[in-house]
Amino acid sequence: MSTQGPTVEASPSGTDSRPAGARAHLFRNGTVEEYRRALLDGIDRVANRVAGTERPFTGISPGTLAPEISGIDLDLPLGDSGAALDEIEQIYLRDAVYFHHPRYLAHLNCPVVIPALLGEALLSAVNSSLDTWDQSAGATLIERRLVEWTAARVGLGPDADGVFTSGGSQSNLHALLLAREETYAQVAAASATPPTRPELLPRLRVLTSEAAHFSVRKSAKLLGLGADAVVAVETDAERRMSPAGLAREIARCRQQGLLVAAVVATAGTTDFGSIDPLTPIADLCTAAGVWLHVDAAYGCGLLVSRTRRHLLAGIERADSVTVDYHKSFFQPVSSSAVLVRDRRTLRHATYHADYLNPARMVEQRIPNQVDKSLQTTRRFDALKLWLTLRVMGPDALGALFDEVVDRAAGAWQMLSEDPRFEVVNRSQLSTVVFRYLPTGPERELADAANLYARDALAASGAAVVAGTRVDGQHYLKFTLLNPETSLDDIGYVLDLIAEHAGRYVHEKRGQAVVCHAG
Structure with a gap:
């Protein structure tokens, strides 16, 4: 077995002891082609993910993803950007939350414009x-x-x-x-x-x-x-x-x-x-x-x-x-x-x-x-x-923002006419706060049903919504910042919420009946 150490690259003064090749990763006049290749590869991967995204989230849990990342030995480099990007595909891009998707409706995260990128x-x-x-x-x-x-x-x-x-x-x-x-x-x-x-x-x-x-x-x-x-x-x-x-x-x-x-x-x-x-x-x-x-x-x-x-x-x-x-x-x-x-x-x-x-x-x-x-x-x-x-100019940005505010107004109207839900005050901007409201004696399950529906929706990855408390009770919240989000998207998500919340209420009702009969 050879005991020879790593090759070193000497500086003009003869004092540089860094491993050969380390400077190959510095962005400088001698590495511009590598820079172009690496960035284009990364851009292609993101573009392909965005082009193929069918839902805003995979629903992965922290407990599932954490072992993948914690098991990576950061002291053992992969050696090239292509291999590193393959790894990033698995531990980040695959499960990232994609704000550009029209059914991401949770927080104040906006899709971004290309000039800014x-x-x-x-x-x-x-x-x-x-x-x-x-x-x-x-x-x-x-x-x-x-x-x-x-x-x-x-x-x-x-x-x-x-x-x-x-x-x-x-x-x-x-x-x-x-x-x-x-x-x-x-x-x-x-x-x-x-x-x-x-x-x-x-x-x-x-x-x-x-x-x-x-x-x-x-x-x-x-x-x-x-x-x-x-x-x-x-x-x-x-x-x-x-x-x-x-x-x-x-x-x-x-x-x-x-x-x-x-x-x-x-x-x-x-x-x-x-x-x-x-x-x-x-x-x-x-x-x-x-x-x-x-x-x-x-x-x-x-x-x-x-x-x-x-x-x-x-x-x-x-x-x-x-x-x-x-x-x-x-x-x-x-x-x-x-x-x-x-x-x-x-x-x-x-x-x-x-x-x-x-x-x-x-x-x-x-x-x-x-x-x-x-x-x-x-x-x-x-x-x-x-x-x-x-x-783009400021008017174009303003038009995009006006569009999401208009969409929130439409969502509020939709909710106000839907007997499955109650909705709070109409926003001056682009948020809509509402909750699924069971009828009859099951109304006391409203808080738990809405919490369950939000978690179940996120786990499915089909949509992402936020939650908050209003006057001590649990509500759900849409934050609309994507002009691509349509009223059809919103209606689809509302149906999913009602399905999850309704299933929770039905199961609890069944459990109560069994307990009463016992």
Whole structure:
């Protein structure tokens, strides 16, 4: 047996001890043909999967798939991309959840447009980092132009600015950080003896609706506020924040010596697609001198709608806004942004590091995006939206979003006329919340029947729907973001749900009869 070690490839200095061939995998001028072959092979496999997908999910369980993946020895490479892609076919592509399928109706996951996929390929290969100019150059200016374009669509005014983020949760966290710091600065400026942060933080409150996204509470926790810092304001019958309820909470906080650091209004709640009455809320915030943040992660698609833009009336008065392009602009994850009315407030996220973005660069007018961001290294996700706008234009995106909102309205009408189901309030966007409702004494089985139907549907892979709780009871939820989803698809899924839920009720009824007879 030979005891000779692996061949090594020497560098010009003679000090390189890496195994021969390792550099063959680096993307560089000498490996562009391998790059082309590997990517085309991967693209073909995804394209073939998408072309042949007959249902959104295989229904595989974690217990079935986990042993396959955990049994792979990551210390033993396969040696080439073709073999690795064969493996990925088995452990990922085969069982992936395909959002492009018209019967994927669960979460806020959209099918993606082809120009954005082109952008994804370009940005991944070049691998620009958007923290500093000397790592990104034109990418910095493209992101800034898109922030400017979005802020103009919102109507935030000439002093607006913002930065791309990883998603709505980070955007909300960023906005509440700015609100917290602005509140502290105002209190300090008005006090002869400013309170310390430990003294002030327990007094801060964030007011938001009962239907707001959970990231508001998570953000408050991360920002060092108390467990009771987020106050849920009552909602009306349409699941929108009540302005009268907000006024009462602002007054109560003042009476108790508490400081409202921010009001978070939602333009598109995750469960109900409801849009808070932004103009009355803005009036209250202006009168109270309170920061207004609008979480439009879902509803931002209305910014490019030619028929529904009016639903966001009042958003232009916000101090900060969250937008998620990867929800209603049909972009791949991740693609989000936080916008502010006054660019000066972004200073609260600014730190200067000598090795990266020293303060002197500001004087030299060098545009470093890390000066605004909570992140340092950051992908050039803006390129996906840029290519989408340059190829399709905003009106085309708006038309796609209008289409899914129309489809949700049709689904709501269908459900309201179907005696097998009950449906809650009609969404302003593209969600539909409903449940199968047994008749007679079996009505008490409604919660369990709907839970069973959702699980059975997912296990079959024929469709994927979401679930939520409404007033303490279990409901099902459609989130429609695919223009390819038809009313026939929705009717088909409703029949499947009724079949699964009805079978559960029938079996339970039979068990009850047997027990009673025994």
